[in-house]
Amino acid sequence: MLRAIQDKILQYKKEKDVCILAHTYQSHDILEIADFTGDSFALSRKAATVLQKTVLMCGVRFMAETVKLLSPEKRVLLSAPDAGCPMAEQFTREQIMAYRAEHPDTTVVAYINTTASLKRVCDVCVTSASALKIVSQLNGRILFIPDCNLGAYVRDMLPEKDITLLTGGCPVHAAVTEEEVLQAKAAHPGALLLVHPECRPCVTRHADYIGSTSGIMEFAGQSDASSFIIGTENSIVEHLQYAYPGKRFFPLSKRLICRDMRLTTLPEVLACLEGQAGEEIELDELTMQEASLCIRRMIEMG
Ligand code: 13P
Numbered sequence: 001m002l003r004a005i006q007d008k009i010l011q012y013k014k015e016k017d018v019c020i021l022a023h024t025y026q027s028h029d030i031l032e033i034a035d036f037t038g039d040s041f042a043l044s045r046k047a048a049t050v051l052q053k054t055v056l057m058c059g060v061r062f063m064a065e066t067v068k069l070l071s072p073e074k075r076v077l078l079s080a081p082d083a084g085c086p087m088a089e090q091f092t093r094e095q096i097m098a099y100r101a102e103h104p105d106t107t108v109v110a111y112i113n114t115t116a117s118l119k120r121v122c123d124v125c126v127t128s129a130s131a132l133k134i135v136s137q138l139n140g141r142i143l144f145i146p147d148c149n150l151g152a153y154v155r156d157m158l159p160e161k162d163i164t165l166l167t168g169g170c171p172v173h174a175a176v177t178e179e180e181v182l183q184a185k186a187a188h189p190g191a192l193l194l195v196h197p198e199c200r201p202c203v204t205r206h207a208d209y210i211g212s213t214s215g216i217m218e219f220a221g222q223s224d225a226s227s228f229i230i231g232t233e234n235s236i237v238e239h240l241q242y243a244y245p246g247k248r249f250f251p252l253s254k255r256l257i258c259r260d261m262r263l264t265t266l267p268e269v270l271a272c273l274e275g276q277a278g279e280e281i282e283l284d285e286l287t288m289q290e291a292s293l294c295i296r297r298m299i300e301m302g
């Protein structure tokens with residue numbers, strides 16, 4: 001049944017000249033029909049280079065908006081229109097404009113998990129994979145939004161930088177507790193702990209490796225260790241187990257599930273290609289102009 005839907009999707013995407021991008025948090029059956037998969041950084045770079053006239057994003061809304069900002073001439077589709085990222089909407093443009101008015105010399109760094117509307121008032125975007133590299137090139141006062149856990153990680157790694165954080169973050173990663181870390185380590189002695197920097201410092205301080213989803217996957221693949229506790233969305237545990245059957249992977253927490261990322265399903269992707277579901281991303285002229293600047297700056301600096 002799933003195979004038949006996949007075959008139809010592959011046929012349509014060829015016939016209709018559609019490129020499918022999928023974030024690594026998508027399920028295995030979605031990754032199989034994608035032209036490109038990767039973390040937020042890889043996808044935003046890819047978005048700027050794909051040749052097809054239509055791009056279908058399997059992920060959440062800010063990712064589809066990023067594609068649109070980098071490829072204004074393309075038709076960009078989001079197969080699951082309800083898939084948002086709760087963190088992306090934690091601050092409004094007005095709040096950041098008010099902060100800027102009070103602290104005029106601040107560089108505002110926005111995690112890519114922000115709405116296009118909010119990006120209009122930010123100076124440069126970062127992803128979890130590019131944050132250290134980009135912030136290390138900035139001088140003066142920096143405001144890092146919205147994720148205070150990723151921000152705290154960057155501040156720890158770059159203590160010479162003047163970084164202010166606001167209270168925001170990923171509700172999925174930030175829910176992991178230190179107790180769960182201790183339980184997982186006790187249950188899997190000898191396993192390395194690999195965590196995403198969206199987790200809280202009480203979790204990341206126990207980690208053997210901290211990095212983006214692709215960073216975690218690369219580390220697990222290259223490491224000589226044979227077992228790993230994975231501190232990011234549980235889809236990554238599944239992908240790693242497929243990729244490295246000789247190694248063992250355990251979820252840090254059963255609660256590491258992003259409901260928004262799970263809204264994309266094969267039948268919906270098919271319906272989107274048939275024009276029966278999904279949404280075309282449209283952004284007004286001013287948003288296109290202003291919000292694309294900080295993404296382009298990220299690509300230049302990253
Ligand atoms: P990346 O590691 O791709 O930045 O993903 C984190 C995430 O939560 C995406 O929404």
Ligand code: SF4
Binds near residue numbers: 084086171172233
């Ligand atoms: Fe947003 Fe967190 Fe889900 Fe990523 S995992 S889309 S940051 S809620």
